[in-house]
Amino acid sequence: MQQETQFDLIVVGGGTAGAFSAIAAAREGLKVAVVERGTCLGGLAASSGLTEMNAAGFQGAPLYRGIEREVFDRLIWGGHAAYHFAVPMSSNKEVKIDRLRYDPERLKLLLEQLAVEAGITLLYETELTAAREGEEECQITARGPYQEIALSGKYLIDATGNASLVQALGGETEAADERERMIATLMFRISNVDLDQLDAFIHSPRLGETIRQGRESGVLKGGILAFTPIPGTRDVSLNGTRAKFDHEDLADATRGMVELRSQIEPIFRFVQREVPGLEGAYLSGIAPLAGVRDARRIRGAYQLTIEDLERMTCFEDRVACGCYPMDLHDPVTNTVVWKMLPGVYHIPYRSLLPLGMKRTLAAGKCLSADPKAFGAVRVMPIMMNVGESAGYAAALALRENKTLDQISSASLRSCLDQKYGV
Ligand SMILES: Cc1cc2nc3c(=O)[nH]c(=O)nc-3n(C[C@H](O)[C@H](O)[C@H](O)COP(=O)(O)OP(=O)(O)OC[C@H]3O[C@@H](n4cnc5c(N)ncnc54)[C@H](O)[C@@H]3O)c2cc1C
Structure with a gap:
């Protein structure tokens, strides 16, 4: 099959941020x-x-509004998602968060459907190998299992969650040091659960007692045992495993994955014995990806700080909003450290602009933020909002025949106000 090689926008990384960037830009008419x-x-x-x-x-x-709201609504209409308001966090019952529970398999299908409908060229199993930002155009090369490809695009978006595109371009990035590196988790799925019995248990003091018992017996490595029922199914996902490792070190990352997987069987046996509603349940899936909370992040034209979030700074170039508190999974104390934030805060466009670059944006968890601000903004709804706005910013730059660092806050705001209807 003849591969297209010339694009308006190349998005590297198709996570939530990347998928939303691509769909937003493609719906604006860009070749993505x-x-x-x-x-x-x-x-x-x-x-x-x-x-x-x-x-x-x-x-x-x-x-949220825009494409993010459309995705949430479509999942809800299909019976694959539902809002749950003021749900206490498993690690701290005082912290209550409004959430959308969803079936990840259905999210996968929906994002792909929207991307195909928008005419996006999808290249799977393809890893970035090199990149160059030129005056008029950018080039990337990427390798699949059997082929290397070279693509050019007027703009690039780094949505890799680890700033690997900005690194390949020679940009400055930073990663958490060993003391700050958050604990990772491998989630797994349990099927055939009696959800009513489980729900009663989750809302009773027995959950806390079970976590304590699990920690004392050594089965649980931390204070989290979070069961989440998956809408439209009799399944729950379970967040309970914990391990410390350097995800950028191949050998250590593999050791970490093996350690996480080794915790699953003992936790499953423990919960099946202790938790009502799991008597007839079975282990039906182990996530293929370890949940690494940290991210290598770009050094941007502006580094978002925790003080910005605390003050709810209203940036002139704001592109995304959020309200999640700071939650850091401390590797030293093995506890979750919470800092409540006062309301809806904002993320500026400059936090997406890698220092010294003109045709590249970072969207998603590799944006420029200090470790504490990152601990708040890294959650999925915020990353989707950042990604969607990055896609609109690329479309605006193309319309105005500008580089990404040249678009004005005023035209960006007016474009985003229209898109999000505010
Ligand atoms: C254990 C854990 C629990 C969490 N719990 C929650 C929660 O309950 N609720 C919540 O809202 N958020 C939660 N989060 C946070 C949230 O999941 C992430 O921060 C968010 O999904 C990040 O989205 P992203 O698109 O920036 O990155 P990612 O989802 O990581 O996407 C990056 C994509 O880039 C691809 N990629 C990377 N490098 C390359 C390359 N070189 N070439 C090509 N492709 C590449 C990857 O394959 C991936 O698909 C949790 C995170 C973790 C780890």
Whole structure:
């Protein structure tokens, strides 16, 4: 099959941020390619066993509009998602979050359908190998299992979740050091659950007692045992495994994955014995991706800080919003550290602009933020919002025949106000 090689926009990484960037830009008429090393869209949201969009709502009402709202609504109409407001977090019952529970398999299907309908060129099993930003155009090369390809595009979006595109372009990036590196989790899915019995258990003091018992017996490595029922099924996903490793070190990342997987059978046996509603249940899936909370991030034209979120700074160039509190999975104390934030905060466009670059944006969890701000903004609904706006920004730059660093805050705001209807 003859491969198209010239695009307006190349998105590297097809996670939530990348998929939303690509769909937004393609619907604006751009010719878009997505280079994704996995075999589907959605990244962690589709393939790490996650099933809850944290802080998808604010004070009991949905927070997001645009394509994000369309995706949530379509999942809800299909019976594959539902809002749950003011749900306490498993690690701290005082923290209550509005969430959208969803079936990740259905999210995977829907994102791909929307991408195909928008005419996006999808390149799966394709990993970025090199990139160059030129005056008029950018080039990337990427490798699939049997082929290397070279593509050119007027603009690039780094939605890799690890800033690998910006690194390949020679841009500055930073990763958490060993003391800050958050604990990783491997989620798994349990089927044939009596959801009513489980729900009664989750809302009783017995959950806390079971977590304590699990920790004391050594089966649970941390204070989290979070069961999430998956809409439209009799399945739950379970967040309970925990391991520390350096995900950028191949050998250590493999050791970490093996360690995480080794925790699953003992946890499953423990919950089947201790948790009502799981008597007839069975282990039906283990996520193919370990849930690595950290991300290598770009150094952007502006680094978002926790103080910005605390003050709810209203940036002139704001492109996305969120309301999730800071949650850091501390590797030293093995506890979850929470900092509540006062309301809906904003992310500026400059946090997506890698220092010194003109035709590249970073969308998703590799945006420029300090570690504490990152601990708040990294959740999926915010990353989708960032991604969608990055796609609109690329479309605006193309319309105005500008580089990405030249578009004005005023035209960006007016474009986004129209898109999100505010
Ligand atoms: C354990 C854990 C629990 C979490 N719990 C929640 C939760 O309950 N609720 C919530 O809202 N959020 C949660 N999050 C956060 C959330 O899942 C992520 O921060 C968010 O999904 C990030 O989206 P993204 O698109 O930026 O990155 P990703 O989803 O990581 O997508 C990046 C994509 O880029 C691709 N890629 C990477 N490098 C390359 C390359 N070189 N070439 C080509 N492709 C590449 C990857 O394959 C991937 O598909 C959790 C995260 C973890 C790890």
